[in-house]
Amino acid sequence: MKVALISNTFSVEAGTGIAKYSNELLSGLVRRGFDVDPIDPASMTQKGQKFFNYSPMFAFHVLKRTRNVDIVHALSPAWAFAFPFIKKPKVVTYHDTMSISCKRCRLSQYSHLVNPLIYAIAGSLSKRVIAVSSQTKADLISVTGLPNEKIAVISHGVDDRFKVIERCKKDGYVIGYIGALLRNKRVDFLIKAFSCFKRRYPGMDVSLHIYGGRPVEYQRLLSLTRALNVEKCVLFKGFCPEDALVGAYNSFDVFVLPSEWEGFGIPILEAQKCGVPVIIRGEAHIPGETSLHCVKSSSCSDMADKMYALLSDPVLRDRTIGAGLDYSKGFSWESMVEKTIELYEDII
Numbered sequence: 001m002k003v004a005l006i007s008n009t010f011s012v013e014a015g016t017g018i019a020k021y022s023n024e025l026l027s028g029l030v031r032r033g034f035d036v037d038p039i040d041p042a043s044m045t046q047k048g049q050k051f052f053n054y055s056p057m058f059a060f061h062v063l064k065r066t067r068n069v070d071i072v073h074a075l076s077p078a079w080a081f082a083f084p085f086i087k088k089p090k091v092v093t094y095h096d097t098m099s100i101s102c103k104r105c106r107l108s109q110y111s112h113l114v115n116p117l118i119y120a121i122a123g124s125l126s127k128r129v130i131a132v133s134s135q136t137k138a139d140l141i142s143v144t145g146l147p148n149e150k151i152a153v154i155s156h157g158v159d160d161r162f163k164v165i166e167r168c169k170k171d172g173y174v175i176g177y178i179g180a181l182l183r184n185k186r187v188d189f190l191i192k193a194f195s196c197f198k199r200r201y202p203g204m205d206v207s208l209h210i211y212g213g214r215p216v217e218y219q220r221l222l223s224l225t226r227a228l229n230v231e232k233c234v235l236f237k238g239f240c241p242e243d244a245l246v247g248a249y250n251s252f253d254v255f256v257l258p259s260e261w262e263g264f265g266i267p268i269l270e271a272q273k274c275g276v277p278v279i280i281r282g283e284a285h286i287p288g289e290t291s292l293h294c295v296k297s298s299s300c301s302d303m304a305d306k307m308y309a310l311l312s313d314p315v316l317r318d319r320t321i322g323a324g325l326d327y328s329k330g331f332s333w334e335s336m337v338e339k340t341i342e343l344y345e346d347i348i
Helices: 017-031 050-054 056-065 109-124 134-144 187-200 217-227 242-250 266-273 300-312 314-328 333-347
Strands: 002-006 035-039 071-074 090-094 128-131 151-153 173-178 206-211 234-238 254-257 278-281 295-297
Touching: 002 017, 002 056, 017 035, 017 333, 035 056, 090 109, 090 333, 109 134, 128 134, 128 333, 134 151, 173 187, 173 242, 187 206, 187 217, 187 300, 217 234, 242 266, 254 266, 254 300, 266 278, 266 314, 278 300, 295 300, 300 314
Parallel strands: 002 035, 002 071, 071 090, 090 128, 128 151, 173 206, 173 254, 206 234, 254 278, 278 295
Antiparallel strands: none
């Protein structure tokens, strides 16, 4: 079977869930002997011609390169814009519906206007649709009207390299975050909760380590730490490369994912496989598949109390770590690849 995979993340270090998914699916199919053609629009973009290469010209390249394939799989609906011209069986993967469903996520007006059309076209022209969680499947049915039987839920996985390792001795505790410094990730909520923690429990030696690239949002977050008088104990560590992730997770005593919305939430399972308890916001739109063994908080002050409880109560801590560790082992990239192959074979 020859498969064309379309994604703009094959050449990107797997710093996002979509990048990890794209590269794991590509390598998994190749290992199983599939003839795979990875089509990456980023490799076709020339300076000053971004729009031309990303729309009509890229669609032409996709059409030409998919003449002799059995299946065309867009690994995000954003890369399905060539679908109207392709007669081969098509599959699209939806990682979330945040850009068309989350009004409070403060995304661009362009996303809110254009993405509903893109999502609808991708789904209607595909033979089958993959949703990475049951939450995303339910959202798709609600906002796009796709029929239930057309959507298969195939979860993301977690690499086996994520595990508990011997931890270096350190002074004090570390609360950690790894992810993008974007507004919808609500790192500001985490900083406010940490500030509340420092006020309520001044005798406990705790620092907050934030890993993530430094876009425009970084300056706003840095200013917030100064305004809350916690800048000395909040460390912005920058982007965490893949080969340093396991060590970073294992340096945490508690991992917090303060996002408003996650299509899947791979960092939750990565942290749990490293033996770290995880706190999320109770009102956040995060799939039950990943949030099942997270500690849920209702406010900044409640999150501060949950942090303290996980650091000070060894029984609660061990119970939370054990449940997360056992559960996270059930997610693998091998399983994701196998289920995707089954879907391909069902289509063929």
